[in-house]
Every structure is written in structure tokens, then in C-alpha cells.
Amino acid sequence: MCTLEPDVVAVRGYELRLIRCTLIPSQPLDLRQDGESLDGLINDLLNSVERGSYVEALTSEPSSSVFRFGDHDSLPLDAADQFYSELVHRAESFITDAVSNAAEQRRRAMIVMCLAVAAFLGFTQANFTGPLKGTELPKCPLCLDGSDEWENWARNQLMSAGSDLLGKFSNLQYIVFAKMLLMRMKDLRVEMGSLSWWIARVLLLQQRVLDERSSSLSDLLHVFMSEALQQFGTSELVRSYWEDSLHSSESLDIVSMLQLEAGVMEYRYGRVDSCRMHFELAEMAAGLQLSVTGVLGFRSVHQEEPKAQMVLVTNTNTSNVDDLTGTGIQTCDSNNGEGSWNLHQFETSEASDILRIPKLLENDDSKTKSQGVENGAHFTLSLTATQQAVILAYCLLIEKSSRHDELQRRMGYGTLH
Template identity: 50%
Template sequence: MNMAEREIEILRGHELRLLRCTLCQPPSDPSSHLQPSGFAASVPPLHALISDFLTSVESGNYLGALSSDAARLVLASPDSDLSSHSPDRVYSDLLDRVGSFINEPSIDDAEKACRVVLVVCVAVAALFWFIQCNLTGPVNGLPKRPLPMKAWWEGSEMVEWESWARNQLMAAGSDLLGKFCYLQYIVFAKMLLLKTRDLLFEASFMSTFKIRSISWWLFRALLIHQQILDERSSSLFELLQVFKGETLGHFGSFEKVTSYWGAQLQDGEASTIVSMVHLEAGVLEYIYGRLDPCRLDLESAEVAAGLQLSVTGILGLRTVHQVEPKAQMILVANTSSKSVSGDINTSIAPDTQLTGPNVSEASDIYMTPKLVENGNGFGKNECGGVVSTLTTVQQAVVLAQCLLIEKSSPHGEMQGWDMAPYIEAIDSQKSSYFILKCFCNILRIRWESTRSRTKQRALEMMDNLVESIHKPSPGVPLRLPFCFSVYIPTIPALRKQYGDILVSCGLIGEALKIFEDLELWDNLIYCYSKLEKKAAAVELIKEQLSRRPNDPKLW
């Protein structure tokens, strides 16, 4: 292996480690990463800095990574006083600094490629921090680190800078969906990734080193941007389609993934990556209501995951008091032996409870039907024997079918019953990742909140789900995997759904607190109207207008 090939292998390893943060739980031993022999003695020091940076990211310490020596090579110097300048100037200077850092004339192509990977890692760490704060949690006790380019500095909220970041995001053509925090981090991540990609187009070393994963990270950053908007953005859609095409072109097949990473891939990892790419593409098409492309992407994900899904009828009991079994819609998931044996340790222990110990007792309807065979029961309130043990990527593929059902069938009670076999199939699994269990519970809550016999259980499940966002367990790195592959609502959107369920259950006082905290003024006014307290609503809006006269939502 010559020196260039060695550099390429090491860079690919960095890319794969970063990607694995969204694929599986982090390694228990950071030293377990396989590096080429003689790694420490034969590579530039920057590789060691990147490796340490990735170790912090893998452990969920995103601010620690952004405060590291590796990040400071890219970001502002510790002595710079950023608060004395406008955000526009600071970010403009930052992008100039990134350009100079990558294209320094005195370094060779291998060093430039290494610096590109470092910048991508810094951008992705900022994106992960934003996702933790606004999507996955935990959110209790978050440190006040408002500036992503100076993440080691603790300061105030810097309202002007957050307003600037909000305006940058709203330039896509829509207001934000609720109240978000640390908006600068996603703006920072997008700017760094877009700047780096532009520099790569002009770079001579791209033909040798490639660094293809940057397209995927840009796709993901833009997808999160769209998720926090109140409406669909046409300008974001055009960019997302470009990066979707690039990502599928790079990683959309087993052969492309294996040719890029080769022997560094674990058993079954290539098919997981291919399936995840198609799942994320399907989420994009779901958001924009494009049914046919969504179906094609999800079918490709299903094939890559080694799944063949079908729904059948089996006799079973749906309620506690039911005596005569009736036909129940059940999911049959046929899996290839290769895909099952090729799991890459993507399950966690089943002790992560999101529903609470007594939630199933809140209704006389079973969480999953109790099936019977030849008149004899089998399986304790679960779909035993029909859905085999699924890998995590297969569970994500099963849940994604619910998105397709939502777009292709009329809204109503029957839509929930069409989704039920897929929801119950995941509920019958012994273990699931945090984010997949959250998504499964959200789908069940939406379904059961429309039925009088299960509405109370839906309310309890939602209460536990919102509470889980604040709890420290599971840890940060266990919440991240598959967060791009399912359409999980942001924390403000989830709390809004909680408020809507509270209103439907008559708990308007509790809903008022949520809507006021989220600054959802229309919902707040509706609640006051239900309580026949319109005067209180008027006073509240006047008070908010006196504080923020330029907020268009208040007018």
C-alpha cells in the first residue's frame, strides 16, 4: 500500500466513524477502532486530532468536541471578541478562514483532504448539538454556549445573534414551527458544509480523495432545516433533491458502499447504510407529499434491509373481555438469513421504558392482539411467531410504511387500523432504539387518541414520551441513531401535539402552559376562548407586543 492509498484509507475511516454515530450505539472502548498498523507513527498529527475529536462526538460530548484543539484550528481564536461584531461579519470572516485553512498554499493534497474532513466533522458536531437540543434530548441542564464558533465560552443568550440565525433560517420562505434554541448551531453547520462543498468543486485533490459523505451530511442538515419550518420550502426542496441524487449516486447500492469503504465495513453494515440512505430519501418525499417517489425509496430500503413485508389475518383477541376470537390484521415480516445475522449491534437493552409500567392497564384493549392457533392461545399479548426478531434498520423500514399509509389513504379511523399491524409489530420486539421506540409510540398515540376507549392511554403515553425528552437516560449517543431515518417531530412540535391531546381531553389549563411556553399564540387564544376568558387572552397578547413589537406572529 503506497502513501496515497494509506491516506485514503485513514480518511475513509474518519468518515465512517462519523457516519456510525447515526447508525449504531458508540463503541464501549474508544480504542477499538481498527487503524492501519503503525497509525500513530506514520500519519500527520492532524489525523490524531481528528480521531480524538471523533471520540468526543461518539460519546455525545458535542460541545467538548467543538471546544477541542482540532476545532480551534478551524474556528476563531480564543482571544477574539466576537460579541463586538455583527453576526454577518463574524460568519463571513469564518467562511473566509475556512477557505484559507483548506487551501493553504504550503500544504499538499493529502493534507488538504485531511483538513476538509476536519471541517466536516466540526460542522456535523454542531448539527448533532442542535439535534440534541431540539429533537432527541436530553434537554435538562444544557449549558449556555450560544456561539458555535466559540463553544468553550459560556455567556448569555445573545438575543440579537439568535434573531439573526432565525432570520437566516426563515429566508427559506417560512416561519419556524415553534420556539427553538441554539439556532446558530444549525446555521453554522449548514454554512460550513456548503462552503466546504463549494471548495471541493474547485479542488484538484477531489479525483484522488473524493470525500463523498459531505453530500449526505448536507442532505441531512437541510432535512432538519425543513423539519423546523412551519411550511414546505421550495428553495430547500431544490437543494434537497440535488443532494439526495448525489447521496444515492454515492451510497445507493451495496456495491457502491463496499467499493468506497471496503474492508473497514463491519458484517452487515453495507446493507444497513444502503437501507438508511433510501429511508432518508423516503422521508424527504413524505415531507413534500410526493407519494410515488416516496414509495419507490421505501421499497428500495425494504429490499436493502432483506425484508419482505405483507399483512395477513389471524384469529386473535383484541380486548381483555373478548371471548370469541376474531380475525386480526397482523404483519408478516420475512427476513433473509443474511440480513438477520448481519446486524451491527444496533439494539439496546429493553430496559428503556417510554410508556411507563402501567400504561397498558389504562385501557381494556391490548397493546398488541393476543393471537390464537387452533383455538389455543400462544404468545402473551404479543404477535409471537409472526414477526421474527428484526434488526434496527428493519424496524425503521417497518415504521416507515406508516408514512406511506398516511399519505396514500384518507384520514380517519381506518387509517389508524391500516397502520396498526406495523405499529404492533415493533411493539412486539424485545428491544428497539430510543428514537424508533419514540416514533412507534407517536404513531400509536395519534391512532389511539382518536378512540374513546384508548384516549386515556394515549394521554399517559404522550406524558411519558414528553418526560423522556428531559430524562438523562438513555444517554445522548444512544438517542441519535436513526433520527434522520424516521420522521420524528421536533421537541416543540411534540409538545404542541401534547397540548392538542390535553385540549381534546378537556385539560385546557395544562395545555395553556404548554402553548404559552412555545409561543403558539393562536392555540393560546383558542384555549382562553374555550375557558370564556377572552379578556385574559387580549391582555397577554398586549403584554407580549410591548416586549416584542416586531414579532409578526403577535399581530
């Protein structure tokens, strides 16, 4: 039974919908609400974000209400610094004007958070995840005319952390704008449990686009990631925050993703022990048991004799994941005839004769035999997106502890099964 006030439950439900956008493909909810009410405006924004229509969210009616585009006082378009500072000031006023009504203020803050997250996800989509739906994103998040120098301003804002950019990135104003809005909300002490997590995500991506590690970003990241872990670091904490709003096993997915991001942060700054701890917690929450073993097999098309392959074995914990079973190791039997043993039938890279999926020999005394994998069997685990992310993160640690030579670069350090 939910023990929270209805207004608090509603706003936390909106927070959860934003978090879900980064966990699984989200479908917009057709909630029948008054479009003029704050709840109606929030729902419209969330629907746009869930569809991946980030520009639509940033140029929507709620955006106009926050940034007061209809005011007689026009926005300063001469300088990017003045322009974005004025936008953040108007967003702050939008929140603080309702200081006498806590329920309304929470909803107003939620609208600003939706706009900040839309800008952040727009930058992420344009530069990392893709694909862009339709045409390229406009340079300005709010589709206002600005000087071409505004991108240079945004680039300088990111590089003020102490490093040049790693390469060429587009739509830099989006991540800078998102960071400015979220940090101002933090200054206002807005009561939203997921705020620190979103700030940590923005800062982590800023570090990702920089060529070198930033000590100032490291300090900020550890502060905000620590706050996020204190809020959502365990399944019990997640359930206590969202209570009945969670889907089945969703609390574990949220914990796994947060621990994974904390581990990536530590990995980025070279703290391998802390990184391993967070990855192990993410692995546990995802219902996985990962281990590395050695199996004889073939790695290239022209290989004549089997050689030892490093294999990452994926076992699932049925107490957390009911529909996943098996070890996931693929093997083949060399005694079944040449027809089933032709390495050329397996997919290779266009620029290499290396097999995308190495073919592994099964030995009667091998670990795979004891785990019940039959000759010729091909097990393919149906892994969730979160579980796949955990496995890829585990590979970072394997790579960190593996040798680095010409053979390793050519053959790869392992394989996922």
C-alpha cells in the same frame, strides 16, 4: 486488497466513523497517534462525537486551530451574521492554506466536517433524540458570549426558506452553523463522498422544523440526495468506496439508511410513488420482507368479540441476516383456558384501554398457521436499529393509504409483530 492510496483510505475511514455515529451506538477508538498531528486531532474530534460530547468537540483544540481563537484580530461579537460569516471564512482559509499538499488538505477538510457534524448532531440531540448529557447546550456552539438576538438571527436564517418554524426549538445556531460550514466545503469542491449526504441530512432536518414545505429546500435536497445516492446507493458502491474498512454487512446497513432517508424526503414532499420505491430498496437492503395481512384479534381490554386486525408481518431474509428467523406474529389460543386468555394482563396505555400489543387469534386455516406459528407461541424478532427504522417507515405508507376516521384514530391502523 485495497487499491487506494494510504492517505485516501485514512480520510475515508474517518468519514465512515462519522456515518457510524448515526447507525449504531459507536465506541471511541483508542488509536495511538501523535496528538499534535492532524490525524491525532481528527481522532480526538471523532472520539468526542462518538461519545455524544458535541460541545467538547466544538470547543476542542482542533476547533481553536480552525477558527483561530488566539488571533489578535478578535471575532466580531456585535452581530451574529458577521460573527458566523467570519468563522466560515476562517474555516475556508484553514482548508485552502494547504492547497499545495493534497493529503494535508483532505485532513484539514475532515476536521471542519467533524465540527460541522458535531454542531448538527448537537441540534438533533437537543430537539429530537435526547438525552442531553449533563446540562443544556450553550446557545452558541463555540461557547462564546453573544447577544440573545443571535437565536432570533438563526431563526430568521431557517425561515428564509419560506416558512415559519413548526414550533419552539432550541439551539438553532447549531444547525445554521453546520449548514454554513458544509455548504462552504461544497463550494470548495472538497473531495469527500459523504459530504453531499451530510448536507442532505441538514437540509432535511431544516425542512422538518418548518411549518410548510419549502420549494427551495426541495430543489436543494433532491440535488444533494441524488449525489449521495450516486455515491452510496448500492452495496457495491459502498464497498468500492470503503473497501476493507467495512464491518460485516455494514454496506447493507448504510444503503438501507440512505434509501430510507431518501424515502422520507419524498414522503415529506408528497411524492408517494418515489417514496415507496426508496422504502422498498431500504427494506431489501435491511434483509426484511414486509407484508400486511388480516388476523382476528382483540384491540382493547373490554372487547368481547375478536375483530379483524391489520397486521404488519415481518419476515427476515436469512441471506442478509443470519441470526433472525420467524414471522414475528404473536398469537394466543382461546382454548387454553381463562388464565392464559385474560386481556387485562397485557399492558395498556395509561390514558386508554387500548392494548399496546393487540392479542391475535390463530385460525387453523390462517397464513400464520402455514408459516409454522404454534398456538400460544410468542415470537419476538431481534431487529437491528436500521430494521426497526425501515418498519416504522413502512407504516407511513400504510397510514397514507388507510382510512382516517374516528375509529381509526382510536383503535390504530395496525400493529407490528
